[in-house]
Amino acid sequence: xxxxxxxxxxxxxxxxxxxxxxxxxxxxxxxxxxxxxxxxxxxxxxxxxxxxxxxxxxxxxxxxxxxxxxxxxxxxxxxxxxxxxxxxxxxxxxxxxxxxxxxxxxxxxxxxxxxxxxxxxxxxxxxxxxxxxxxxxxxxxxxxxxxxxxxxxxxxxxxxxxxxxxxxxxxxxxxxxxxxxxxxxxxxxxxxxxxxxxxxxxxxxxxxxxxxxxxxxxxxxxxxxxxxxxxxxxxxxxxxxxxxxxxxxxxxxxxxxxxxxxxxxxxxxxxxxxxxxxxxxxxxxxxxxxxxxxxxxxxxxxxxxxxxxxxxxxxxxxxxxxxxxxxxxxxxxxxxxxxxxxxxxxxxxxxxxxxxxxxxxxxxxxxxxxxxxxxxxxxxxxxxxxxxxxxxxxxxx
Numbered sequence: 001x002x003x004x005x006x007x008x009x010x011x012x013x014x015x016x017x018x019x020x021x022x023x024x025x026x027x028x029x030x031x032x033x034x035x036x037x038x039x040x041x042x043x044x045x046x047x048x049x050x051x052x053x054x055x056x057x058x059x060x061x062x063x064x065x066x067x068x069x070x071x072x073x074x075x076x077x078x079x080x081x082x083x084x085x086x087x088x089x090x091x092x093x094x095x096x097x098x099x100x101x102x103x104x105x106x107x108x109x110x111x112x113x114x115x116x117x118x119x120x121x122x123x124x125x126x127x128x129x130x131x132x133x134x135x136x137x138x139x140x141x142x143x144x145x146x147x148x149x150x151x152x153x154x155x156x157x158x159x160x161x162x163x164x165x166x167x168x169x170x171x172x173x174x175x176x177x178x179x180x181x182x183x184x185x186x187x188x189x190x191x192x193x194x195x196x197x198x199x200x201x202x203x204x205x206x207x208x209x210x211x212x213x214x215x216x217x218x219x220x221x222x223x224x225x226x227x228x229x230x231x232x233x234x235x236x237x238x239x240x241x242x243x244x245x246x247x248x249x250x251x252x253x254x255x256x257x258x259x260x261x262x263x264x265x266x267x268x269x270x271x272x273x274x275x276x277x278x279x280x281x282x283x284x285x286x287x288x289x290x291x292x293x294x295x296x297x298x299x300x301x302x303x304x305x306x307x308x309x310x311x312x313x314x315x316x317x318x319x320x321x322x323x324x325x326x327x328x329x330x331x332x333x334x335x336x337x338x339x340x341x342x343x344x345x346x347x348x349x350x351x352x353x354x355x356x357x358x359x360x361x362x363x364x365x366x367x368x369x370x371x372x373x374x375x376x377x378x379x380x381x382x383x384x385x386x387x388x389x390x391x392x393x394x395x396x397x
Contacts, residue, residue, distance in 0.1 A: 013132060014371060021369045029367035030389055032380040035184065035348055036252055037315055042382045047250045049308035053297040057290075067286045069277040071100020071258075075292040078299035079243055079258045082216065083229060090233065090262060097273035098260040099280060100287045104214045104244025107259035108137050111210055111240050113279045114261075114272075115175050116141040121208070124175040125167065129351075129373065131184045134177060134212070143175075151186050156341035156353060158188050167198070172206035175240075181225040182215035182347025185375035189219065189346050195231045203235040214244040217312045218319070219346035237264040245295055247348070248312055254291030315379075319348055322381040329390040335397060348379040358396045366392040 011019065017033040036044050070076065076098035080091050090096045101107040115121035115138075124138045127150035135145050148170075149162030170176055178198075183189055190198065202209050211229050219225045232239060241260040246252045261276065263269035280286070298304045327339045342350050354362075354374040362368040368389060370376050381389060 017369055017371060020363075024367055024369070026367040028385075028388055029369070030380065030385045031369045032376040032378075032389075033369045033371055035247075035377055037247060037250060037319075037348060037379045038377075038382070040318065040382055042380075042384070044252070045250065047308060047311050049298050049304045049311060050249060050251065050294055052307075053294045053301075053304055054290075056297060057293055064289075067100075067289050067292075069280050069286050070098070070273070071287045072289065072292040072296055074296040074300060075100055075256075076258060078296055079260065082222065082299070083213070083226060083241060083243065083260065084233070085223070085226070085230070094266040095264065095269045096260055096262045097269045097276070098258050099273070099276050100292050101242075101257040101259045101280075102284060102287060103246060103255040103257040104212065104242050105133060105137070105257070106255070106284075107242035107244070107257045108134070108212065109140075109283070110259045110276060110279055111242055112138050112141045112143065113283070114240070114276060115208070115210075116143050117279075118272075118275045119173075119208070121173065121175050123171065124177060124210075125170055125207075126177045127163075127179065127183070129185055130177075130179075131212075146170075146174075148176075150183070151188065151351065156351065158190060158194075160190075160194060164197075164201075167201065168205075170205055170207055174207060175210050176202065176207045177210045177212060178228065180211045180213040180216070180228050180241075181219040182349070184214070184347070185349050185371070185373060186351040187342075187345030187347055187349045187378075188351070190228070192227055192231070195228045199232040199235040202232060208238060208240065209236060210240040210242065212242050214242075215247055215347045216243075217248045217309075218316055218348060221316075222309070222312070233262065236262075238262060245291070249295055249298075249308070251291050251295070254294070255288065256291035256295060319379050322378050322386070323350070325386060326378070326381060326390065329386060330393065333390050333394045335390075335394050337397060342378075348377055350376050350378050352376045354393070354396075358393075361396040362392055365396075368392055 021031045079098050084090050123144045123146050125146045125148050126134050128147040138145050148166035149159045152159040216225045239262040243258040245256040261272045298308050323343050327342050330339050352374045356372040359370045359372050
């Protein structure tokens with residue numbers, strides 16, 4: 001029989017953790033694994049601006065016809081404004097082309113297909129550690145994955161010297177994948193000066209930079225979080241960008257992302273974009289309309305956009321407040337280790353310094369679910385669970 005030799009694949013280390021959490025029966029259980037935003041009640045809410053936009057779309061929508069291969073035009077245009085800033089030269093010169101994708105993951109897969117099958121890229125350099133799916137996506141298309149050092153485990157900070165040493169080995173024409181902000185899983189980002197150094201290094205050595213831009217607005221603000229990308233644009237004429245709106249719009253299950261190519265001129269951008277559309281055609285033909293039309297409406301309506309920004313600011317402020325409270329409570333409850341490094345990290349994730357053995361004890365003894373690397377979702381902390389969480393962590397340290 002055809003299927004007799006097929007072996008079961010182990011559960012995804014992150015999504016599988018979520019499945020285990022759902023099956024957990026202990027009432028005090030805490031989920032700090034999968035990377036979704038949660039409010040003070042532990043809920044993943046629908047953004048109010050999104051809800052209002054959906055109501056308007058429901059009333060005005062007249063057709064469920066197919067979209068174009070590259071999706072909703074207004075959505076793609078608004079994506080470029082968020083990335084580059086309104087009035088940027090790149091938008092005016094039309095040397096960037098954006099295609100709506102199935103989430104940020106879909107954008108990364110399109111980037112991988114383009115790199116392998118249209119650009120003949122041999123190597124992609126990915127930070128160690130990183131989001132595990134980064135490696136899997138590029139391995140799936142046959143590109144060699146090379147690691148560059150990123151995290152200093154002893155001092156809980158960016159391993160800048162190791163990063164520079166490793167990236168100095170990148171060959172001309174290799175792809176370097178960069179987390180635009182809110183690095184997943186460490187929560188540690190380069191400083192503006194360090195981004196400038198990397199941008200210059202990229203231009204000098206001839207990398208093709210690929211930005212994974214999944215958390216814009218979750219670090220320090222929409223404009224501030226785009227610094228890395230815009231720094232590279234000053235030095236590099238060609239870039240690839242994979243965007244996601246899962247987090248900052250809370251539209252996880254709508255799978256709304258975008259893949260943007262920046263080229264030297266409009267003609268080149270059009271040629272590359274035609275190849276991107278041919279890749280999309282063979283992968284999923286064209287994207288879904290609801291999420292993209294919703295986001296486009298929010299971003300082009302001044303009142304809805306202002307409301308969304310306020311809500312985004314509130315989400316970011318809550319995450320930062322939970323970081324501060326987490327560190328303070330660990331101290332108050334007797335933790336001997338210094339966890340102050342967590343306060344300076346960005347976004348919803350933190351490398352906590354917990355060992356795999358300590359993570360296992362937290363799950364087995366206290367029903368607290370954390371990825372075995374020690375990565376925690378800070379947004380999963382609430383005023384109701386943080387005391388129990390900190391008490392349990394102190395017990396396993």
